[in-house]
Amino acid sequence: MIDNRYVEISNLVKAYPNPFGEEIRVVDGFNLTMQKGEVIGVIGHSGCGKSTVLTMVAGLNEISDGGIVVAGKEIDGPGPDRAVVFQAPCLLPWMTTFQNVMMGVKQVYPHASKQQRRVIVEYSLSVVGLADAMHKYPREMSGGMQQRVGIARAIALKPKVLLLDEPFGRLDSLTRMELQDVILGILDREKITTMIITHDPDEAIFMCDRICMMTNGPHARVGQVMSIDFERPRNREEIMETDEFYQYRQRLLQFLDDCEAEKHGKGPIRFDQPTEPAVVQVG
Numbered sequence: 001m002i003d004n005r006y007v008e009i010s011n012l013v014k015a016y017p018n019p020f021g022e023e024i025r026v027v028d029g030f031n032l033t034m035q036k037g038e039v040i041g042v043i044g045h046s047g048c049g050k051s052t053v054l055t056m057v058a059g060l061n062e063i064s065d066g067g068i069v070v071a072g073k074e075i076d077g078p079g080p081d082r083a084v085v086f087q088a089p090c091l092l093p094w095m096t097t098f099q100n101v102m103m104g105v106k107q108v109y110p111h112a113s114k115q116q117r118r119v120i121v122e123y124s125l126s127v128v129g130l131a132d133a134m135h136k137y138p139r140e141m142s143g144g145m146q147q148r149v150g151i152a153r154a155i156a157l158k159p160k161v162l163l164l165d166e167p168f169g170r171l172d173s174l175t176r177m178e179l180q181d182v183i184l185g186i187l188d189r190e191k192i193t194t195m196i197i198t199h200d201p202d203e204a205i206f207m208c209d210r211i212c213m214m215t216n217g218p219h220a221r222v223g224q225v226m227s228i229d230f231e232r233p234r235n236r237e238e239i240m241e242t243d244e245f246y247q248y249r250q251r252l253l254q255f256l257d258d259c260e261a262e263k264h265g266k267g268p269i270r271f272d273q274p275t276e277p278a279v280v281q282v283g
């Protein structure tokens, strides 16, 4: 049997102390496996624990219980095998685009020659469409351009896993769509295993191979996982003309509505999947 578990998140728990000093498990028993090259979306209501899960996978947030294995190795902190893109790229304002990307490359490739590093940085900036803006400073660029630098900075590290935490959250809808296409182009070429957090069902359907729907917190975990069976490369207009797109969307919205109802005491809704949750097939 082929072992497809490239990323394995097992019984993941995150507990934070509340103001009374009690430990509250915001995430409790989160299980998910990701295949190599797979793009997984994580969707759920605000505050359910999506970023908490992502930052634990990134190694930036201590794990209270359970574990995360990436490419056969249990993680115990951040590493260049996992690159993160947050909502805001946090570029150093006194450095050019080129220098901002080079900074991470120097750390990850300490033994590469100057010329090799330059090629990596230039390539990463060109794939996000910034070949002509390498020497601009952040203040000279739009929010969308700055976010492109953040993406270039992440892919320049050649990570095993790319973690995107609402990367388009601050962008207008046109720029958002442009950047979705940029990322999809990169993922189609480089086949990087990717987790993307989003609030936007359309974005999740367009970009992902599977969408993991999280239950409400506290004690949030995976409620359902839905496979998105559109072939790649994907064309936005073509996908949006299919019946399946609207069925997927309906399924996601229904889940979010059910979570909302449960929050207001209209549940309980049954999300009982103790280990790997059931995969929902639409169509």
Ligand SMILES: Nc1ncnc2c1ncn2[C@@H]1O[C@H](COP(=O)(O)OP(=O)(O)OP(=O)(O)O)[C@@H](O)[C@H]1O
Pocket: 016, 017, 026, 044, 045, 046, 047, 048, 049, 050, 051, 052, 053, 217
């Ligand atoms: N450092 C912390 N200390 C205590 N509680 C925290 C801490 N960080 C997050 N939380 C709580 O954990 C829960 C999950 O937060 P998280 O940011 O992961 O949710 P989210 O689903 O990503 O939210 P959003 O969609 O609004 O970004 C929230 O209730 C939040 O208040």
